[in-house]
Every structure is written in C-alpha cells, then in structure tokens.
Amino acid sequence: MGEVTDNNQALNEREQSILHHVVHNYIQTAIPVGSRYISKHFESSLSAASIRNVMADLEELGFLSHPHTSAGRVPTDLGYRFYIDYLMEMQQLGDDEKLRIHQQLDQTNDADEMLRETSKLLGKISHQLSIVTSPHLSSGIFEKIELIPIASSKLLVVISIRTGIVRTIMMEIGVEVRRDHLDQVGHLLNERLSGLTLHEIRDSFVDRVRDMQSEQTGLIRLFIESVDQLFTDSKERDKVLIGGTKNIIEHPEFIDPKNFRSVIELIENEDIIVHLLEKHDELQKGFVVTIGTENKDETTKEYSFVTAIYDVEGVTGRVGVIGPTRMNYSKVIPLVDYVAQTIAKMLSA
Amino acid sequence: MGEVTDNNQALNEREQSILHHVVHNYIQTAIPVGSRYISKHFESSLSAASIRNVMADLEELGFLSHPHTSAGRVPTDLGYRFYIDYLMEMQQLGDDEKLRIHQQLDQTNDADEMLRETSKLLGKISHQLSIVTSPHLSSGIFEKIELIPIASSKLLVVISIRTGIVRTIMMEIGVEVRRDHLDQVGHLLNERLSGLTLHEIRDSFVDRVRDMQSEQTGLIRLFIESVDQLFTDSKERDKVLIGGTKNIIEHPEFIDPKNFRSVIELIENEDIIVHLLEKHDELQKGFVVTIGTENKDETTKEYSFVTAIYDVEGVTGRVGVIGPTRMNYSKVIPLVDYVAQTIAKMLSA
DNA sequence: TCTGAGCACTCGTACTCATTGAGTGCTTAC
DNA sequence: GTAAGCACTCAATGAGTACGAGTGCTCAGA
Numbered sequence: 001m002g003e004v005t006d007n008n009q010a011l012n013e014r015e016q017s018i019l020h021h022v023v024h025n026y027i028q029t030a031i032p033v034g035s036r037y038i039s040k041h042f043e044s045s046l047s048a049a050s051i052r053n054v055m056a057d058l059e060e061l062g063f064l065s066h067p068h069t070s071a072g073r074v075p076t077d078l079g080y081r082f083y084i085d086y087l088m089e090m091q092q093l094g095d096d097e098k099l100r101i102h103q104q105l106d107q108t109n110d111a112d113e114m115l116r117e118t119s120k121l122l123g124k125i126s127h128q129l130s131i132v133t134s135p136h137l138s139s140g141i142f143e144k145i146e147l148i149p150i151a152s153s154k155l156l157v158v159i160s161i162r163t164g165i166v167r168t169i170m171m172e173i174g175v176e177v178r179r180d181h182l183d184q185v186g187h188l189l190n191e192r193l194s195g196l197t198l199h200e201i202r203d204s205f206v207d208r209v210r211d212m213q214s215e216q217t218g219l220i221r222l223f224i225e226s227v228d229q230l231f232t233d234s235k236e237r238d239k240v241l242i243g244g245t246k247n248i249i250e251h252p253e254f255i256d257p258k259n260f261r262s263v264i265e266l267i268e269n270e271d272i273i274v275h276l277l278e279k280h281d282e283l284q285k286g287f288v289v290t291i292g293t294e295n296k297d298e299t300t301k302e303y304s305f306v307t308a309i310y311d312v313e314g315v316t317g318r319v320g321v322i323g324p325t326r327m328n329y330s331k332v333i334p335l336v337d338y339v340a341q342t343i344a345k346m347l348s349a
Numbered sequence: 350m351g352e353v354t355d356n357n358q359a360l361n362e363r364e365q366s367i368l369h370h371v372v373h374n375y376i377q378t379a380i381p382v383g384s385r386y387i388s389k390h391f392e393s394s395l396s397a398a399s400i401r402n403v404m405a406d407l408e409e410l411g412f413l414s415h416p417h418t419s420a421g422r423v424p425t426d427l428g429y430r431f432y433i434d435y436l437m438e439m440q441q442l443g444d445d446e447k448l449r450i451h452q453q454l455d456q457t458n459d460a461d462e463m464l465r466e467t468s469k470l471l472g473k474i475s476h477q478l479s480i481v482t483s484p485h486l487s488s489g490i491f492e493k494i495e496l497i498p499i500a501s502s503k504l505l506v507v508i509s510i511r512t513g514i515v516r517t518i519m520m521e522i523g524v525e526v527r528r529d530h531l532d533q534v535g536h537l538l539n540e541r542l543s544g545l546t547l548h549e550i551r552d553s554f555v556d557r558v559r560d561m562q563s564e565q566t567g568l569i570r571l572f573i574e575s576v577d578q579l580f581t582d583s584k585e586r587d588k589v590l591i592g593g594t595k596n597i598i599e600h601p602e603f604i605d606p607k608n609f610r611s612v613i614e615l616i617e618n619e620d621i622i623v624h625l626l627e628k629h630d631e632l633q634k635g636f637v638v639t640i641g642t643e644n645k646d647e648t649t650k651e652y653s654f655v656t657a658i659y660d661v662e663g664v665t666g667r668v669g670v671i672g673p674t675r676m677n678y679s680k681v682i683p684l685v686d687y688v689a690q691t692i693a694k695m696l697s698a
Numbered sequence: 699t700c701t702g703a704g705c706a707c708t709c710g711t712a713c714t715c716a717t718t719g720a721g722t723g724c725t726t727a728c
Numbered sequence: 729g730t731a732a733g734c735a736c737t738c739a740a741t742g743a744g745t746a747c748g749a750g751t752g753c754t755c756a757g758a
Contacts (some may be wrong), residue, residue: 034750047702052751070709070750109503109521148495151513154458158507158517164500168507168517172458246617249610260609261598268595383721396731401722419721419738701758708751714744722737728730 010061016087018043018054019063023075023083027328030252032072077292077325080304084289084329091330093338097125101339105346111135111165114346115241118319122339123244126332127251128323129263131273131307132241135347136233137161138199140315144190147182155182157230161198163312163348169230173222185219188212197314202231240274242267244321253302253324265299266322272299277318280307287337292325306332308340312347319343359410365436367392367403368412372424372432376677379601381421426641426674429653433638433678440679442687446474450688454695460484460514463695464590467668471688472593475681476600477672478612480622480656481590484666484696485582486510487548493539496531504531506579510547512661512697518579522571534568537561546663551580589623591616593670602651602673614648615671621648626667629656636686641674655681657689661696668692 011019021042025033035055036048043051055073058064063079075083104121108114115132122130140161148156155171192208193201201208205227212220223230245267253259266272276295280288287308293301304327307320319340321332360368370391374382384400392400404422407413412428424432453470457463464481471479489510497505504520541557542550550557554576561569572579594616602608615621625644629637636657642650653676656669668689670681 032750036750048750049702049704049752050700053701056752066751068709069707069752070748072750110519143500146495146497148507148509150509150515151492151511154513156507156509156515158497158505160497160499160505162500164503166499166505166517166519168515170459170515245613249613255606257604257606257609260606264594264598268592381721385721397721398723398731398733399729402730405723415722417738418723418736419719421721699758701756703756704754706751706753708749710747710749712745712747714746716741716743718739718741720737720739722735724735725733727732 011058011063011082014046015054015058018051019058019075019079019082020087022055022058022064022073023079023087026073026075027326030326032067032074034072037072075326077294080291080325080329081294084291088330090334093334097335098338100125101342105342111347114343116243118339118343119241119243122319122321122336123247126244126321126323126335127247128244128321128327128332129242129248129267130244130319130321131277131305132243132319133277133317134239134241135165135310135312135315135317137165137167137315138202138231138233139197140165141313142193142196142198142201145186145193147186149177149179149182152176159198159230161315163315165312165315165347169226171222171226171229173219175218177219181219185212185223189223198231202227205231240270240277242270242273248323251324251326253326259302262299262302266303269299272297273322276300276305277307277320280305280318280320281309281316285309287333287340289329289333304329306336308336310340310344310347312344317343360407360412360431363395364403364407367400368407368424368428368431369436371404371407371413371422372428372436375422375424376675379675381416381423383421386421424675426643429640429674429678430643433640437679439683442683446684447687449474450691454691460696463692465592467688467692468590468592471668471670471685472596475593475670475672475684476596477593477670477676477681478591478597478616479593479668479670480626480654481592481668482626482666483588483590484514484659484661484664486514486516486664487551487580487582488546489514489664490662491542491545491547491550494535494542496535498526498528498531501525508547508579510664512664514661514664514696518575520571520575520578522568524567526568530568534561534572538572547580551576554580589619589626591619591622597672600673600675602675608651611648611651615652618648621646622671625649625654626656626669629654629667629669630658630665634658636682636689638678638682653678655685657685659689659693659696661693666692 018038021038022033035051038051039046039048055064059066059073062076063082064073065076067074101121104117105114107117115134119130119132140163143160143162146158148158150156153173153176155173157169157171158166160166206224209220209223248263249260254263276297279295287306289304289306291304295305302325303322304325305320305322306329307318309316309318320336367387370387371382384404385397387400388395388397404413408415408422411425412431413422414425416423450470453466454463456466461483464483468479468481489512492509492511495507497507499505502522502525504522506518506520507515509515555573558569558573597612598609603612625646628644636655638653638655640653644654651674652671653674654669654671655678656667658665658667669685
C-alpha cells in the first residue's frame with residue numbers, strides 16, 4: 001500500500017487513506033465502493049458513519065463522485081490523478097512477463113513486424129487497447145540513399161538511418177532513367193546529405209542540390225518536388241498500430257453497447273489518437289498518463305492513455321495503452337515502460 | 350425484379366416469386382416478413398392465407414424459417430443461395446460511386462497504401478467489413494534482386510516482380526560483407542533467376558546456386574537458409590487488411606452484444622478469414638459468395654463472404670466483404686467486382 | 699470537536715404479471 | 729386451389745412491487 005506522504009496539503013492522512021482504498025477497490029471490482037465496505041475490510045478502527053463523513057469531504061473536494069444517491073463512491077478523474085501521483089505503489093513486472101515480452105519480440109528482425117507484434121502483445125498482457133507508433137524518422141540521422149529502378153517508370157528510393165532503420169518509398173518517374181545516371185545522382189546525394197537529420201535535409205534540400213541541376217535536371221527536379229514525401233514523417237505512412245480490441249471489451253464497462261461503439265469509433269478514427277500522442281510527445285517525459293477529461297477530447301473523456309517513449313539514438317516513437325479510466329495503473333505503467341525499453345533495445349541491436 | 354427462370358425445378362413460379370419477396374424484404378428491413386405484408390404489398394391477387402400455404406411449403410423445403418411461431422418468415426442460408434443464384438437482379442453501380450472509387454484509389458502510387466485505402470473505402474461504401482489481401486507474389490515473375498547493405502550487419506533485399514510490385518526483406522547477416530561481393534552475388538542471382546516465378550525459384554533455388562558456393566560460400570548459404578523468407582508468401586507478411594468495423598456494427602443484428610463480440614473475434618483472429626479466403630481462391634472464379642453455414646466454420650456461421658479476385662499479370666489477390674448473411678447482395682457483389690477490377694488496373698499501371 | 703449509532707430516505711435492480719399485437723396453423727366453405 | 733375465420737402462440741412492453749445497498753442527517757457520548 002502506498003505510503004501516505006505530505007506531498008499534497010489538500011488532504012490529511014485519513015482522507016488520503018480512504019481515497020486510496022476507494023480507488024484501489026474500484027479499480028479491482030468496478031463496483032462503486034460504500035462506506036460500510038471500507039469500514040469492514042480496511043479501516044476497522046473507524047465506523048461506516050465516520051467514513052461517510054470523510055467521503056463527503058472528498059466528494060466536495062472533487063476526488064470522488066456518486067453515480068446516484070444509493071450507490072457507493074467512484075473516483076473522479078482528479079481522484080485517479082491524486083492516486084497515481086501520491087498514493088499508488090508501482091507493481092513490479094513479473095519475471096515471467098518479462099520473459100514473455102522478450103521471447104515474443106525476439107522472433108523477427110523486421111522493424112515493422114516487431115512493432116506489430118508489440119501491439120498484439122501489449123494488448124494481451126494489459127487487457128487494454130494497445131497503441132504503437134512507428135519511429136519518427138525526422139530526427140534520425142541520414143546514413144545513405146539508394147535509388148533502384150523498378151519496371152519502366154518507377155523508382156524505389158531506400159533511405160537508411162544510422163540506427164539501421166530503413167524507409168522505402170516508391171516514386172513515379174515519368175521517363176526511364178539510365179542506371180549510371182541514377183548511381184551518379186545517388187552518389188552525390190549521399191555525399192551531400194551525410195550526417196544530417198532527415199528534418200534538416202527536408203528544410204535545406206533545395207539549397208544543397210541547387211548546383212547539381214545542370215547535370216541531371218529532370219531527376220533532381222523530381223526529388224525537389226518529392227522532398228516532403230521522402231524526408232517527412234507522413235501521417236499516412238507512419239501510422240499508429242492499434243490492437244487488442246478483443247481484450248478491452250471484456251471489461252465490465254463494455255456491457256453498455258454505447259461504450260462499445262465509442263471504442264470502435266476510437267479505433268477507426270485514428271486521428272484522435274494521433275493527436276493525443278502528439279501531446280504526449282510534447283511533454284518529453286519518459287511516460288505520460290492522461291486521465292479522462294484531462295485529454296480535452298469529448299470522445300475520449302472516459303478513457304485514459306498511458307504511453308512511454310522509446311528512443312533509439314534520437315529516433316523516437318511511442319508505445320502505450322488506452323483503456324477505461326478505471327485502469328490498473330500500478331500494473332500498466334511499469335508494463336508500458338518496460339515494453340518501451342525493450343523495443344528500444346531491439347531496434348538498436 | 351429478377352425474372353422467374355426454370356433453372357431450378359424445385360420451385361414453381363409462385364413459390365419463387367414469394368421467396369423473392371421474402372428475401373428481398375428481409376434484406377431491406379431486417380424484420381421477419383409476414384404473409385399479410387406480402388399479400389398487401391406485392392401479391393395483391395393472393396390472400397394472406399394462400400401465401401401462408403406457400404410459405405409453409407418453402408419452409409418445408411428448407412428455404413425459409415421461423416424465429417418463433419408468432420413471427421414472420423426469415424430466409425435460411427439455402428434461401429439466400431437460391432435468391433442469389435436464380436432470383437436476384439444485380440444492381441448497377443452508380444457513376445458517382447465509380448468516380449469515388451477511382452478518386453480514392455488514384456491518390457497514391459504505393460501499392461500497400463492503395464490496398465489500405467481500398468479497405469477503408471470498401472467498408473464505407475458497402476457498410477460491411479472489408480477484406481483486402483496483398484497480392485500473392487509466389488506466381489509473380491522475378492524481375493530482379495538488389496542487395497543493399499544497411500548499417501553493420503544487415504542486408505536489405507529488394508525483389509521486384511515484373512508487374513512493378515516489390516518486396517523488401519530485411520536480413521540479418523552475421524558479418525559485414527564487402528559491397529563488391531554483394532554486387533557480384535546479386536548479379537549472378539539476377540542472371541540465374543530471371544524469368545522464373547518466385548514459386549519456381551523457391552523450389553529450385555538450391556540447385557540453381559549450387560556451383561556458386563565456392564566463391565561466396567557464407568552469403569550463399571545465408572540465402573539458402575532464408576529462401577522461404579524471401580520467395581514465399583509468408584502469412585505474417587502478406588496479411589489481410591480488415592476494415593470498416595464502424596460501418597458494420599450499425600446493422601441491426603449488432604444490437605445483441607453477443608454478435609458484437611463475434612465480429613471482434615473475427616477481426617482479431619485473422620486466421621479464420623485467411624483460411625476462408627484460401628477456399629475462395631481454390632474455386633478460381635471471378636467472384637465467390639459463401640453464405641453462413643456454407644463456409645463450414647462455427648464462428649462465421651452467421652456471416653457471408655463476398656470476394657472477387659484481382660489479377661495483375663498472374664499475380665493475384667482478393668478483395669471482398671464480410672457481413673451478416675442478411676446482406677444486400679445485389680449491391681455488394683457488383684461493388685466488390687468493380688473494386689477488384691479497379692485495383693488490378695491501378696496495380697498494373 | 700470528533701466519533702459513531704440510529705433511522706429515514708433514495709434509487710437502481712430484479713421479478714412478477716397482465717396486456718397487446720403480430721403472425722401462424724388449421725379448419726372449413728367455395 | 730383459394731381464401732375467410734378463428735383459436736393459439738409467443739415476444740415485447742409496461743406497470744407494480746419488493747429488495748437492498750448506501751447515503752445523509754441528527755444526536756448522544758467521549
């Protein structure tokens with residue numbers, strides 16, 4: 001049980017203790033917890049009536065709420081927040097689970113494939129929706145580019161990043177280009193772009209190739225036109241992988257079909273999630289938890305997001321879970337954290 | 350209205366007509382249709398009682414069934430089958446829809462991206478779950494292979510098929526290999542494998558490279574070990590894209606949460622779908638419809654599958670939809686068919 | 699001033715029971 | 729073969745009731 005700290009002056013010891021019990025119990029059982037229950041099981045020194053008084057105070061302060069008069073108390077988003085920040089004790093991840101994670105992710109050396117596996121796995125273990133983004137290559141350091149002619153008028157561009165991640169883009173080129181011309185251009189690009197981040201390249205590409213125009217005008221012009229496609233994290237390409245629907249709908253909150261629809265909505269409408277992940281990214285912290293209305297979005301007001309960053313030599317992405325605000329944070333947070341670290345290790349290997 | 354043919358001797362004209370009305374109406378409204386309703390709206394020359402007699406016959410023959418005594422009639426799988434094969438009239442696809450399909454799929458020239466768009470689009474237009482498989486490259490004709498060293502110990506293998514489709518595979522190679530060695534091996538492989546199908550290559554690879562062993566033993570051995578990974582349609586890689594969950598759950602059959610779960614199960618457990626698609630593939634017909642229990646799988650006994658093949662110079666894949674057996678076949682079939690044709694065109698362009 | 703026992707009150711849940719109405723099946727007459 | 733009549737079935741709906749968990753408030757005691 002989390003120790004009662006003096007981190008927050010708003011609540012005295014007893015209030016903190018009772019809040020702790022309410023949140024903890026509600027997370028476990030999903031049924032509103034009553035004063036009598038707490039008196040019986042946790043705080044035998046206090047009567048139900050006294051606990052009711054404290055609960056009334058907690059409710060007034062905004063930490064608890066009431067579905068209706070004759071129901072027990074339920075944490076508010078603020079209640080969860082306090083619980084996570086001051087009361088909760090992280091639960092260590094079991095060795096078996098660690099092993100399982102390693103085994104699952106060790107199966108493949110294809111990055112995309114591994115991220116897909118991660119998504120599945122995280123959903124299964126956490127019993128939540130899992131989210132995994134592909135790494136934002138923009139801040140990755142350009143290693144080299146290869147230009148491979150395909151069929152008649154297509155060009156496969158392979159850009160590799162120092163960490164060993166590659167991006168392949170199929171480009172339509174109007175005409176057939178001789179192989180030695182391609183090699184020549186590729187060679188020059190490699191020379192001039194080496195060591196820069198993709199981000200830097202995108203911003204300065206035109207300047208850097210200006211003098212090359214004379215030699216291979218057509219091809220260079222094509223590259224200039226496609227610079228966004230080549231060197232930016234397009235939202236189309238670097239999608240969010242969402243998985244574990246089967247697991248999340250087992251939660252009791254989904255007996256109500258309305259919630260059902262809302263979760264489907266969430267899955268199909270990736271924009272909402274992408275947007276939220278961007279906000280998490282901005283915070284630049286190891287892991288981020290946003291609870292219910294904290295993420296100011298109507299459709300996700302009953303969901304919490306737990307995400308952690310993974311970082312491979314400056315190239316970062318996020319993994320995490322989405323679930324009802326009634327989430328087992330003490331288990332989920334360490335799990336997400338550990339998975340993020342594991343991915344980073346795998347990708348840099 | 351579909352003309353009454355003599356294709357099936359089992360039913361006389363009146364029976365066919367009434368079966369037609371029942372199926373058609375039930376598809377539209379999802380409510381069991383009663384004898385009185387048919388008499389009023391479609392067959393005013395016959396009384397409800399007479400229609401009841403015919404319905405009783407149709408039920409005995411297995412084309413209709415009864416949810417309970419006081420409900421109207423509902424088609425059985427056999428009823429749907431007869432309707433599709435003999436009674437139904439295909440509905441022409443509207444010009445606006447054709448336009449929409451073209452516009453949506455014309456946005457990108459990346460094959461994967463386009464298939465993803467197809468999946469979304471098909472779900473939206475059909476109001477069903479959409480399924481799109483990536484092309485089975487096995488029967489594609491090898492055009493060339495490129496070997497690109499990545500970072501220290503990785504190799505990106507790019508295999509391109511005559512149609513302009515490429516497959517990229519990341520291979521782990523224990524040691525660093527000199528660029529000219531790679532080029533040499535690549536060159537030899539291109540020479541020896543040219544014009545074969547991937548399928549043929551997989552089966553004969555060892556023989557074809559046996560004499561090369563002396564020069565680049567390590568690298569060749571690696572290729573021999575990875576031959577499956579390189580030249581076979583792995584189920585991992587060539588996944589099925591499933592989309593449109595949001596659309597399908599609007600159907601009245603999904604007020605029951607049980608069905609809800611079954612559809613989620615279906616989405617998460619792609620194996621079931623993959624298996625079924627294989628069966629469709631074996632039939633080698635343009636489009637295939639399997640209804641409910643016709644696909645002998647317990648989990649899909651209340652779903653129908655409509656799929657069509659797309660063929661790009663021998664490289665084929667499938668697109669289609671999954672939905673409740675009560676599906677608007679007359680609209681869905683032409684749609685799926687048209688989308689398949691459009692994909693083929695786009696991919697061969 | 700804090701604590702806790704007592705009690706009235708609220709409100710969601712579960713259950714029963716009667717009513718309604720759509721639709722059938724059967725019988726019978728034409 | 730057709731259709732009118734009628735009894736029967738059964739899901740759906742809604743009202744009524746009992747139950748019980750839990751609160752809020754009051755008041756006495758430490």
